[in-house]
Amino acid sequence: MSRTSVQLYSVRDAFAADPSDTLRRLAAIGFTHVEPYGVLENADVLRTALPEHGLTAPTAHAQLIGADQAAVFAAAAECGIEVVIDPHVDAERWRDPADIAATASALNAAARVAAEHGVRVGYHNHWWELASRIDGRSAFEVLADRLDPEVVLEVDTYWATVGGEDAPALLRRLGDRVHAIHVKDGGLAQDASGQVPAGQGRVPVAEVLAAAPHALRVVEFDAYDGDLFAGLAESYAFLAEVAA
Numbered sequence: 184m185s186r187t188s189v190q191l192y193s194v195r196d197a198f199a200a201d202p203s204d205t206l207r208r209l210a211a212i213g214f215t216h217v218e219p220y221g222v223l224e225n226a227d228v229l230r231t232a233l234p235e236h237g238l239t240a241p242t243a244h245a246q247l248i249g250a251d252q253a254a255v256f257a258a259a260a261e262c263g264i265e266v267v268i269d270p271h272v273d274a275e276r277w278r279d280p281a282d283i284a285a286t287a288s289a290l291n292a293a294a295r296v297a298a299e300h301g302v303r304v305g306y307h308n309h310w311w312e313l314a315s316r317i318d319g320r321s322a323f324e325v326l327a328d329r330l331d332p333e334v335v336l337e338v339d340t341y342w343a344t345v346g347g348e349d350a351p352a353l354l355r356r357l358g359d360r361v362h363a364i365h366v367k368d369g370g371l372a373q374d375a376s377g378q379v380p381a382g383q384g385r386v387p388v389a390e391v392l393a394a395a396p397h398a399l400r401v402v403e404f405d406a407y408d409g410d411l412f413a414g415l416a417e418s419y420a421f422l423a424e425v426a427a
Contacts, residue, residue, distance in 0.1 A: 187422055188216035188241065190365065190403035194411050195220070202228045206236045212416045213423075218363075218401050220244040222267060223251075226258040239263055241399060242337065242363055244270040247304065248289045256300035266362060267297065268305035268337050277315040277322040287329035294333045305335040305362055310373060313346025313353075321348060327360055335362035337401070340391045341378075345371045351387060351394035363399035364391065366422065375405035380417035382425075389425050 189209055191198050198205045202225070209217060217238050219225055222245040233240060240262060245255045247269040259267050269290065276282045294304040312323035323343075327336060338361050340350040354361055368384035370377035381388045381402065392400065402418045404411060 184213065184419075184423055184426060185215070186397075186399050187214065187419065188218050188363075188399055188401045189214045189415060189419075190218045190220070190244075190401050192220045192244070193402070193404040193407075193415060197411070203232045203235065206232050206238055208412055209415070210236045210238055212412065212419050214402075214415075214419065215239065216241055216399070218242045218244065218403075219262075219264070220270070222255050222258050222262070222264065226262055229262045233262065242266045242268055242305070242401065244268050244307065246271070247293045248272065248286070252293050252296045253300075256297045256302045259302050260300045264302065266303045266305050266335060268307045268363075269293070270307045271309065272306075272312075274309075274311035274315075277312050280317055280325065283317070283322055283325050284329055287326055290334050291331045294331055298333070303333060303335060305337050306330075307337040307365070308339050308342055308346075310342040310346035313343050313348040321346070321353075324353075324356065327357060330360075336360050337363040337365065338395070338398075339365035339367075339403075340388075341365060341367040341369065341371075341386055344386050345373055351390040354391065354394035354398075359397075361395050361398050363401055364395050365403050366391070366400050366418065367403045367405070368418075378404050378407055380414050380421065382421040383417075388421070392422070392425055 315322040368386045
């Protein structure tokens, strides 16, 4: 389970109320890695609370395009974060090849700034990058073709499935470009309703894991109707069973 992490956005309300106790509870489940969001906003607590609870943050989410990138990467480096992932580019920016090329250029430029801080850059998809088709291919794969080798991908396999993609096949096509995957499950609603612990929904999670065996596995809920920590524990147990 050394390649298993958890996105802190899953427990954002608890983290906002008591970040240290939230990290303690995640560590008690068995997680040794977390994926923070808002690197700049949370840098102070991450710098001290992660080591306090025996956690590391190999990846994190932060808006990069149009942001003060040097400040983000400096904070990431201080917190031991290795890859900063831009989590969102609006849906309308994935319909025109020129817009996709502009996004790729912006991420490539960010990677050059990141390198000055010993950090790398990645991009995380939602459903619209896969639903949008350019000459028969997903806009996400068109983006991947234009990214410098230093820029990695974090494939959200739930959103890829929502976008109509065969997630395991997508992962196999992208190959080593995939640095991390988001592991989540549910009924594939675009509003994220009905998400369930991994292995209990419509995403072929076991096949996803097999298709990207070396990727960091980041458990996440965008929304969950039950107890979030219990749901994360169920997902963690499923991944442990599959890994076994």
